[in-house]
Amino acid sequence: MLGLSIVNAQTVLVAFVVGLLVYYMRKWFLYRLPPGPWSFPLVGNYEVYSKPLLHRVLLKLSKKYGPVFRLSFGHVPFVILNNYEVVMEAIVKKKADFAGRPSSTTFSLLSEGYKDIALATYSPMWQYHRRIATKALRNYLQGDLLEKLTQDNMTKVMNMMAAEKGPFEPKSHLDNIVFYQLYTLCFGEKKDIGDPEVEFLIREKDLVNKTMENGIREDLLPFLKDVYPSKRYTIIKKAVDKAFDFLYRKLEEHKETFDANNIRDLTDHLLMARSEVERTGDEESLQKLTDTYLLQTISDIFFAGVDTTRITLEWFLCFISGLPEIQAKCQKEIEQNIGRRCPSIADRQSLPYTEACIYETMRAGVIAALGLPHLTICDTNVGGYDVPKGTVVLINHYALHQDTNYWKDPEKFNPLRYLDENGKMDPKKLDSWLPFSAGRRVCLGESVAKPEILMMCVHLLQRFHISLPEGVKPNFVGEHRNVFGTESPADLEIVVTERS
Ligand code: HEM
Numbered sequence: 379m380l381g382l383s384i385v386n387a388q389t390v391l392v393a394f395v396v397g398l399l400v401y402y403m404r405k406w407f408l409y410r411l412p413p414g415p416w417s418f419p420l421v422g423n424y425e426v427y428s429k430p431l432l433h434r435v436l437l438k439l440s441k442k443y444g445p446v447f448r449l450s451f452g453h454v455p456f457v458i459l460n461n462y463e464v465v466m467e468a469i470v471k472k473k474a475d476f477a478g479r480p481s482s483t484t485f486s487l488l489s490e491g492y493k494d495i496a497l498a499t500y501s502p503m504w505q506y507h508r509r510i511a512t513k514a515l516r517n518y519l520q521g522d523l524l525e526k527l528t529q530d531n532m533t534k535v536m537n538m539m540a541a542e543k544g545p546f547e548p549k550s551h552l553d554n555i556v557f558y559q560l561y562t563l564c565f566g567e568k569k570d571i572g573d574p575e576v577e578f579l580i581r582e583k584d585l586v587n588k589t590m591e592n593g594i595r596e597d598l599l600p601f602l603k604d605v606y607p608s609k610r611y612t613i614i615k616k617a618v619d620k621a622f623d624f625l626y627r628k629l630e631e632h633k634e635t636f637d638a639n640n641i642r643d644l645t646d647h648l649l650m651a652r653s654e655v656e657r658t659g660d661e662e663s664l665q666k667l668t669d670t671y672l673l674q675t676i677s678d679i680f681f682a683g684v685d686t687t688r689i690t691l692e693w694f695l696c697f698i699s700g701l702p703e704i705q706a707k708c709q710k711e712i713e714q715n716i717g718r719r720c721p722s723i724a725d726r727q728s729l730p731y732t733e734a735c736i737y738e739t740m741r742a743g744v745i746a747a748l749g750l751p752h753l754t755i756c757d758t759n760v761g762g763y764d765v766p767k768g769t770v771v772l773i774n775h776y777a778l779h780q781d782t783n784y785w786k787d788p789e790k791f792n793p794l795r796y797l798d799e800n801g802k803m804d805p806k807k808l809d810s811w812l813p814f815s816a817g818r819r820v821c822l823g824e825s826v827a828k829p830e831i832l833m834m835c836v837h838l839l840q841r842f843h844i845s846l847p848e849g850v851k852p853n854f855v856g857e858h859r860n861v862f863g864t865e866s867p868a869d870l871e872i873v874v875t876e877r878s
Contacts, residue, residue: 409757409764412457414448415439422450430858431865433747433776436460440777446761452598454480456751456770457760460777462784462810464761468771469752469817472760474500477818478753480770483596483603483611487618488586494674495822496682500755506666511675511822514647518563519825522722528830529720531559532837534571545847545871552691553580555834556684563826564680565628566643579624582617583681589613622673625680629673644679648672683823686746687831689864693743694736694835696867697791699844700852704793708732709839709877721836723829729836730803734793736832737803740813742791744856744865747776749815775812784810791854842874 398419417423426449429435439447440460449456459465468476477500479485481492489497495511498504518524535555539548554571557580562568569576594610596603603611632645641650652667698705708731712721715728726733752771759765780788785795798804814821821827838844846852856865 409766410762412446412448412761412763412765413443415443417450420453422452422454427451431856433744433774436748436772436774437777437780440774444761446763451770454598454770456772457763457765458772458774459760460774461781462778462812465773465778465812466816468760469773469815469819472758474818475756475758476752476754476760476765476771478755480751480753482593483600484590484594484614487615489674489677490622490670493670494678496678496750499753500818503666506663507671507675508822510648510651510667511679514644514651514675515679515822515826517641517647518644519723524563524826524830525720525722525833527559527562528833528837530568531555531562532834534558536837536841538571539842539874540876542874545873547870548692548695548872549688549866549870552688552695553684555691556687559830560680560683562643564644564676565632566646575624579621582621583684585617586614586621587685589617622677625673625677626669629669629676645672645676648675679823682821683827685864687827689745689866690736690740690743690827690831691834692866692870693745694739694831695838695844695872696854696870697739697742698735698839699846699872700854701791702845704735704791705839705844708735708835712836712839716836718840721833721840723833725836726829726832729832730797730801731793732836732839733803733832734796736828736835737796737808737811738791738793741779741785741811742788742854743867744776744779745813746864747774749773749775750819752819773812773815775815778810778812781810789854841877843877845873845875847871847873 415423415426426432426435426439436449436458437460439449440458445459445461445464447458447460449458459468479492479497479499481499485497486492488494492498495504495508498507532555535551535558538554539546539551557576558569558571561576561579589610594614595608596611602608607615629645632649636646636649636653638650638653641647649672652664652672655663655667698708711729711731716725749772752773754765754767754769754771757764757767765771779785782788796803796807798807814824814827850871853868855868857868858865
């Protein structure tokens with residue numbers, strides 16, 4: 379009897395192992411998959427994906443396996459794209475093939491079940507909301523609202539920077555600049571720095587970022603959240619629930635006071651879009667515009683731009699404080715073209731050198747190195763390899779920005795790379811420059827971020843001379859800062875002095 383059950387157990391085990399082998403080998407016969415390091419079943423390439431500064435590790439692997447290679451995160455197959463040619467082939471030439479988003483426990487939490495734009499997969503619903511949000515942002519950017527908002531916020535925060543005695547870490551000031559800016563853009567109200575509502579949101583955002591790191595165990599094994607939720611999952615859920623409660627309250631206030639003849643902010647622009655649909659009586663569209671979907675669009679615009687914009691500003695300060703001759707050239711250009719008046723979006727044309735410094739900051743600084751993960755929505759191919767439907771695809775923006783085929787001495791900060799012989803920005807020199815990504819999933823906020831960051835930097839350069847503390851040498855090396863695929867300048871401290 380015992381012998382029989384041992385035989386049965388052996389049979390089951392052999393059948394299981396053979397089943398696993400057939401499952402994994404099937405793909406090898408059906409598809410020409412990209413190469414990659416050997417991985418363990420279930421845990422995958424843990425030794426790779428558990429490392430900090432993953433984008434750097436992936437760039438190293440691409441030297442061995444080529445620009446398209448495969449990796450397993452747990453049991454989930456990933457494909458990593460590491461140069462401009464394969465990235466453009468995938469996200470532009472192949473249209474929507476690579477435009478999906480993978481699902482995960484954290485993504486679902488952050489978007490109330492994928493009802494936002496950034497984390498929802500490619501679908502008619504996503505297309506609809508992306509169109510509405512694009513239009514709302516475009517309407518918002520008309521006129522001089524962004525200029526006024528930037529001036530207001532910059533003055534407040536720069537006064538606080540000026541009051542610093544000696545060297546200081548700029549992170550919290552830059553967080554304030556960006557957060558208060560996006561707060562007013564979304565909700566209209568101008569808040570004083572230190573406002574408890576805004577401080578509360580900054581705290582919850584930082585807590586989610588810090589806890590999330592490179593993912594939580596529920597991302598690999600989703601059922602754990604129902605049977606044995608981890609401490610990190612519980613912390614994230616609590617913080618997200620609190621932040622959404624707050625955003626819902628703001629949405630309610632806006633609904634109660636909405637006046638189609640007085641559009642105050644982005645939330646009003648979205649409510650306006652809903653009221654236009656109401657007037658047409660198009661029931662099908664109206665059902666797509668529930669409060670949850672509107673709130674998730676607001677939440678994306680609010681949170682997707684905060685860290686990326688702040689880290690760009692941190693890198694900008696790092697480069698210009700370490701390279702005083704470049705800072706002086708920007709200040710000269712600003713002085714000659716706009717003097718001390720408030721910068722506007724239109725000034726971009728007359729500040730090519732300063733703008734080139736910001737482009738170079740976005741290349742040489744590491745901002746959203748791995749962007750957001752994509753997902754193939756059908757069987758497709760890239761770089762000569764097959765990529766089956768349902769594969770997660772990462773774009774290694776860092777690899778594109780360090781590619782020596784496009785950038786001579788990529789580790790050097792050199793704004794002249796982008797200028798033609800007349801000192802104007804040359805769009806032909808922007809191949810392999812892709813901080814905002816491209817194609818269907820290109821960053822929704824690019825049209826806001828570019829002029830906004832330029833204006834913020836001009837404000838800083840007009841008012842301050844920015845330097846490193848005495849005796850400190852320039853250091854353009856980044857360090858891991860909790861958010862997947864970002865680096866902040868290591869130990870950055872600056873000194874600001876008012877310019878006469
Ligand atoms: C320097 C600033 C910024 C950088 C470098 C940046 C970069 C990116 C990148 C790399 C992506 C992923 C694109 C992809 O999936 O291939 C993205 C997506 C997105 N960004 Fe930005 N971003 C910035 C600022 C902003 C701002 C200010 C906003 C809001 C106004 C914003 C809103 C979004 C949204 C909503 C998405 C998701 C788009 C989609 O999935 O369709 N971003 N961004």
